Amino acid sequence: MEKELRLMKGNEAIAEAAIRAGADGYFGYPITPQSEILEYLMEANPQTTTGMVVLQAESEVAAINMVYGGAACGKKVMTSSSSPGISLKQEGITYIAGAELPCLIVNVVRGGPGLGTIQPAQSDYFQATKGGGHGDYHLLVLAPSSVQEMADFVELGFDLAFKYRNPVMILSDGAIGQMMEKVWLKPQKKRSEEILPWATTGKPASRPRNIITSLDLDPERQEKFNFKLIAKYREMEENEVRFEEFMTDDAEYIFVAYGTSARLCQKALQLARAEGIKAGLLRPITLFPYPKKRLNELADRVKGMLAVEMSAGQMVEDVMLSVNGKTRVSHYGRMGGMIPTPDEVLENMKSFIKG
Amino acid sequence: MTEEIVIAGFGGQGVLSMGKIMAYSGMMQDMEVSWMPSYGPEMRGGTANVNVILSDERISSPILRSFDTAIILNQQSLDKFEHAVKPGGMLIYDGNGITRHPERKDITVYRIDAAEEASKLKMQKVFNMFVLGGFMKVKPILKTEYVIKGLKKSLPERYHSLIPMNEDAIKRGMELIRLKSECIG
Amino acid sequence: MAEITFNDIIKPENLTYKKSKLMTDNVMHYCPGCGHGTAHQVLAEVLEEENLQERTVGITPVGCSVLMYNYIDVDFQEAAHGRAPALATAVKRLMPDKFVFTYQGDGDLAAIGTAETIHTCNRGENILILFINNGIYGMTGGQMAPTTLEGMKSSTSPYGRDISMMGSPIKMADIVAMLPGTCYVTRQSVNTAGGVRKLKKAIKKAVQYQNEKRGTCFIEVVSNCPSGWKMTPVESNKWMEENMFLFYPLGDIKVPAEK
Numbered sequence: 001m002e003k004e005l006r007l008m009k010g011n012e013a014i015a016e017a018a019i020r021a022g023a024d025g026y027f028g029y030p031i032t033p034q035s036e037i038l039e040y041l042m043e044a045n046p047q048t049t050t051g052m053v054v055l056q057a058e059s060e061v062a063a064i065n066m067v068y069g070g071a072a073c074g075k076k077v078m079t080s081s082s083s084p085g086i087s088l089k090q091e092g093i094t095y096i097a098g099a100e101l102p103c104l105i106v107n108v109v110r111g112g113p114g115l116g117t118i119q120p121a122q123s124d125y126f127q128a129t130k131g132g133g134h135g136d137y138h139l140l141v142l143a144p145s146s147v148q149e150m151a152d153f154v155e156l157g158f159d160l161a162f163k164y165r166n167p168v169m170i171l172s173d174g175a176i177g178q179m180m181e182k183v184w185l186k187p188q189k190k191r192s193e194e195i196l197p198w199a200t201t202g203k204p205a206s207r208p209r210n211i212i213t214s215l216d217l218d219p220e221r222q223e224k225f226n227f228k229l230i231a232k233y234r235e236m237e238e239n240e241v242r243f244e245e246f247m248t249d250d251a252e253y254i255f256v257a258y259g260t261s262a263r264l265c266q267k268a269l270q271l272a273r274a275e276g277i278k279a280g281l282l283r284p285i286t287l288f289p290y291p292k293k294r295l296n297e298l299a300d301r302v303k304g305m306l307a308v309e310m311s312a313g314q315m316v317e318d319v320m321l322s323v324n325g326k327t328r329v330s331h332y333g334r335m336g337g338m339i340p341t342p343d344e345v346l347e348n349m350k351s352f353i354k355g
Numbered sequence: 356m357t358e359e360i361v362i363a364g365f366g367g368q369g370v371l372s373m374g375k376i377m378a379y380s381g382m383m384q385d386m387e388v389s390w391m392p393s394y395g396p397e398m399r400g401g402t403a404n405v406n407v408i409l410s411d412e413r414i415s416s417p418i419l420r421s422f423d424t425a426i427i428l429n430q431q432s433l434d435k436f437e438h439a440v441k442p443g444g445m446l447i448y449d450g451n452g453i454t455r456h457p458e459r460k461d462i463t464v465y466r467i468d469a470a471e472e473a474s475k476l477k478m479q480k481v482f483n484m485f486v487l488g489g490f491m492k493v494k495p496i497l498k499t500e501y502v503i504k505g506l507k508k509s510l511p512e513r514y515h516s517l518i519p520m521n522e523d524a525i526k527r528g529m530e531l532i533r534l535k536s537e538c539i540g
Numbered sequence: 541m542a543e544i545t546f547n548d549i550i551k552p553e554n555l556t557y558k559k560s561k562l563m564t565d566n567v568m569h570y571c572p573g574c575g576h577g578t579a580h581q582v583l584a585e586v587l588e589e590e591n592l593q594e595r596t597v598g599i600t601p602v603g604c605s606v607l608m609y610n611y612i613d614v615d616f617q618e619a620a621h622g623r624a625p626a627l628a629t630a631v632k633r634l635m636p637d638k639f640v641f642t643y644q645g646d647g648d649l650a651a652i653g654t655a656e657t658i659h660t661c662n663r664g665e666n667i668l669i670l671f672i673n674n675g676i677y678g679m680t681g682g683q684m685a686p687t688t689l690e691g692m693k694s695s696t697s698p699y700g701r702d703i704s705m706m707g708s709p710i711k712m713a714d715i716v717a718m719l720p721g722t723c724y725v726t727r728q729s730v731n732t733a734g735g736v737r738k739l740k741k742a743i744k745k746a747v748q749y750q751n752e753k754r755g756t757c758f759i760e761v762v763s764n765c766p767s768g769w770k771m772t773p774v775e776s777n778k779w780m781e782e783n784m785f786l787f788y789p790l791g792d793i794k795v796p797a798e799k
Contacts, residue, residue, distance in 0.1 A: 007375075007382050007390070007508070025634055033394055053633045058659035062626040065619065065656070069599070069627030072617045075634050095620050118394070179417050180375065180390035182382055200615035200631075202595040202638055211609045213618035266415035341420040 004185045010150040010176040011036035013183050014080065014106055017154035019046045022189035023104075024075035025053040027066035031085045032118040033174035034108035038080075050191055060085040064092030064105075071101035072212040074199030076158050076192065080106035082174070083124050084115060086132075093167060094133030097229075098214025102161035104154065105139070106170045108177035111310075111337040119337025120174035120260060125314035128171045129288040136226055138233050139169045140240065141287040143258040147181035149285075155186065160240065164232055165198075171287060173310070175260040175339065233289070242285035243294060247273065251280025253353055254298060256319050257308040258284050260339065265308050267342035272349060279349060287315070295322035304328035306352050308345055311335060328355075356411050358496055359419050363404035363436055364428025364449075369483030372509070373426075374405035376487065379505030380497045381409040389417040402431055409496060426490060430454060447490055447532070457535065464535040465493055472531055473524070481517070481524040488528020499525060560584035562593060566610045571678075573773020575763030576605055578730040579672060579739070583643070584612050586743045596639045597631050599624040601653075603645035604678040622653025625660035628667045639750060641668040647677045650686040650712045657712065664721030664755035668746040671712065671758065674765040675784060682768035686710045689787055694768070709787060713760040717794040723755035725794040729762045729785070731777045754796055762788045 008016065015037045018026060028038040038056060046052035053070075057063035063079045070077035081089060086107045096103055107128065111121035128141050140160050142153045150172060157168040195201050203209040216222045244262075246269060248254060255265040262283040272279040282298065284291050299305070304327055307316035316331035323329060332348040334340045360377070364370045374390050381388040391406040406422075408414050425436045427448040433455070440446050442461045450456075451470035469485035472478075478485075491497050502525065506518055548554065562584040570576045587596055596614040600606060602621035609616035619627045624642035632640045649657050649671050657669070676694055677683040684694040684701060687709050691700040701709070717725040724746060728739040739761060746757035762784050764776040771779060 005382070007379055007388065025630060027630065053630075055629070055633065057626070058655055061623070062629075062656055062659065065623035065626035066630035068619070068623070069617060069630035070634050072627070073597070073631055073634055077630065077634075091620055092623070099618075174394070175391065175418060178392055178394045180378060180388075181414075181417070182388060200597050200617050201635065202593075202597060203613065203615045204594050209609075209613050210615045211618070212616070213609065215606065215618055260418070264416045264418065268416075270415060339418050341418075342416050343420070 003187065006183055006185060007180050008147060008183050009036055009178060009180050010144070010147045010172060011108065011178070012040045013147050013151040013185075014154055014170070015040035015044070016185060017151035018078060019044060019050060019052060020186055020188050021155040021158055022050065022076065022191040023052050023078060023154075023158070024191055025055070025066075025070045025077040027055050027057050027063040027070070027077070027079050029057050029060045029063050029081065029085060031060075031082045033110060033120075033177050034080050034082045034106070036177070037106065050188070052191065060088035061091065064089035064096075067103050067105075068092050068096050068099070068101065071096060071103040072099065072200050074194075074196035074201065076102075076162075078104035078106065080108065082108045082110045083112050083121075086124065086127070090127075090133035093139070094131070094135050094137060095214050096167045097133075097137035097139065098135060099212050100165040101167070101212065102158070102165050103167050104157045104161055104170065105167060106172065109171065109173040111335060117337035118174065120310060120339060121335065121337055122173055122259060122261060122310040123312070123314065123335065124171065125287065125309065125311060128169050129290070129318070137229060138288050139167050140164065140236055140289070141169045141171050143171050143285060143287050144176060145259050145262045145283060147176065147179065147183045150176060151183050151185060164236060166232065171259070173260050174337075237289040240286055241289045241291050241293070243291040244283045244285060246281040246283070248280035248282060248298060250278055252278040252303045253280070253349060254302050254305045255279065255281045255308055255345070255349070256284070256295070256305050256315070257281065258287060258315065261308045261310060264340060264342050264345055268345035268349065271342055271346045277349070277353070284315075290318045290322065292318070292322040295319060296324065296326070299323035299326035302327055304330070304352060306349055307331045308340070308348075309333045310339060356409075356496070358409045358424065358494070359422050360407045360409070360424045360426065361404055361419070361422045361436055361439065362407065362426040362428075363402065363432030366403045368403075368428050370403045370428065371405050373483040373487055374407045375509050376502060376505050377407050377409065377497060379509045380501040383501040383504045383508075384498065386410060387412060387414050389414050391417045402429070404432065404436075424490070424494060426486060428486070433457065445494065447486070447493070449486065450538075465489065465532050466535045466538050467528065467532045469528060469531065472527065476527070478520060478524055481521050484521045484524035485528035485531060488525035489532035491525065492529040492532050560588050562588045562613045564611055564613050568611060569607060570604065571767045573764065573766045573776060574604075575674065575730045575761065576672060578736060579670070579761050579763070580608065580611050582730065582736055582740050583641075583670065583743060586740060586747060587612070587614060590744070590747050592639045592747065595637060596641070597635070599627045599631070599640070599642040601642070601644040601648040602679075603648045605643055605645060605672065606679065608643055622648050622651070623656055624648070625653065625656040625665070625667070625669060629660055629663070629665045632665055632667050636666070639747065640666075641670060643670045644672070645678070646671070646673045646675065646685045646687040650710050657716065658719070661716040661756045661758065662719045662721045664723070666750050666753050666755065668743070668750060668757045668759065670743075671760045672763050673712075673760055673788065674763040674768070675709070676765050676768040678765050678768045682765075687712075687788075689783055692783075711788065713758060713793050716756070716758050721755050722758055722794060723749050723796045724757040726758075726792045727760040727762060727788060727790050729780070729790055731764070731780060749796065760788070762790065
């Protein structure tokens, strides 16, 4: 089967890409602005084609724990939700991280706190990149900025999840979830029939029983496990940092933005260059691990960095940590579902340049 | 070429689907396209709008505040978007139910009485295709054959029998559109 | 009556206390006289006799039986508090040929996990839910459970459960029996040898029904908690029989029609 070109919503692209990536199961609960994922999967009914299980759970809590159970069987399983629902899932996510299980979690972010709004926001950055639930852990976080990346990051996310036996989050937002763009879909992959050696699939005589747990009552062993997790996160920082640069070669000032904000900044960048301002853009694609090294290098030769986010200023803290005082860093953001315009972003860059 | 468009009106007027058909057609013509709806409670009845971008280049921001073309189907949307048209840009509006008409002099304003015509011809179902036809006449970026292909792609098979009616509506829309300055009343 | 000799007693069919091959050698952490150990043994016997080791996935709860995976030699997943039925749902849906059970206490199943319990039963997932009801939170040190009897003292109902303030004890087996998704709901106990045999029969039936994909099987085991109830094992069994069994009467609540 050939690659296929379609016009799709970001949410639909995620659902279709999950089927094509050979996912074994999706467990979800409706919430705006991401319900199309569950709707699309129910309509596509992959149980009858690839054998993928799709289930509407009684709550986000149940859904993430279904993911836990499925992941513990070594299956390619996923869930999706939006901010308030992701908060509910945090319990399950920390157990999954603590049990070192692979899975994919999609957050199509909306404004908060609380019930907030249903419009796009990027205010879950801290929650996504710093752990989210209790205990010392990280998710590997991918931030798509187009419908194409919504599709591509499903397979990439599963691959990384299994490579590191770690939950992976696609951190998107309502704008990318709801908008339609062209998307090239990969051919259908067969679901894997491999039985993973650590998975709970029934104990044959040939191996000891497999136990999936995040519990260890012995503090010394638990600390050893914590060190093991840290080593895994360092390895991700070595191997998995992904980012994209626009016009940074001769840039004096750099926008740092991910997801929808990066798209706005691309436009703001064009406008800036048209006015003779030497601006550039760095778009982190992985938010954990963060492109710290690259930002630190760029800090040696630029006059400043402006983090643009649809939040009160969350990712900007990672920019500051990355450059470690080498250059000026500031933040511009809108909140509550408001999306800044490229002109507005440019005006803020101009006043940042003025100092 | 980059054409940044907003389509706005009441929910149920086919605002989102008109945008979708434009995006499909653009895709068939090998353009880069994006379709960004307003979503949420307003989708369920109140006003609806969608940003559509058709371009020869990679599209940067899919979310816009100023537009080359605004296609306006009710008074609230006219009040909201008349000022969002770039100087030198274009505004197309349906005169039905409009009490305060567009006033800007630095843009080209077209009027299309599509609602009235659709109701006269008992073709209310494809009202938005009259409007699309008008747009295609005054901004010839999208070719009819690709719009028809786009319709085939975007409509479920069971509605394919309605495609000829859509095509008629597009043709009629092309005849119907007028410069506002040439309209009486 | 014929005289029973020692040789009669040790005949295999009369052996009640043979350790199942599926029980590990790990030292159990349960308190003396607690029903958990017996329930584990009965479950392990069935898994062994039905040749289920290779296709069993068990889900353990949070509560006293959190470390159950140390005692029975099958694959286990350790769930978050109350979520075992959600894990079991996914395991069974993704691997329908496995034998899947959860083992949960009253706090886990009837308080924090009520939604998961009800909806898993309502969907009729083909799993076995083994519910150990001892009317108290044992693991955390004897707090009031959803199943604590009226007037019963616990560390968070030190003057006895006052139903006007704390609500009534909840009968989960009766609740899930009303759902069309459950095929077999029964209430048993392990306080006597006869009770042990009945529980074993019940679990065997649940295995059969799961093989036949007939819906959710729910087996409640009314049990004791000598430590939490602050009684000797013998006193606690007596108290259970005189009080718990009145409110939670033993026997089948729902049985499927024979095929």
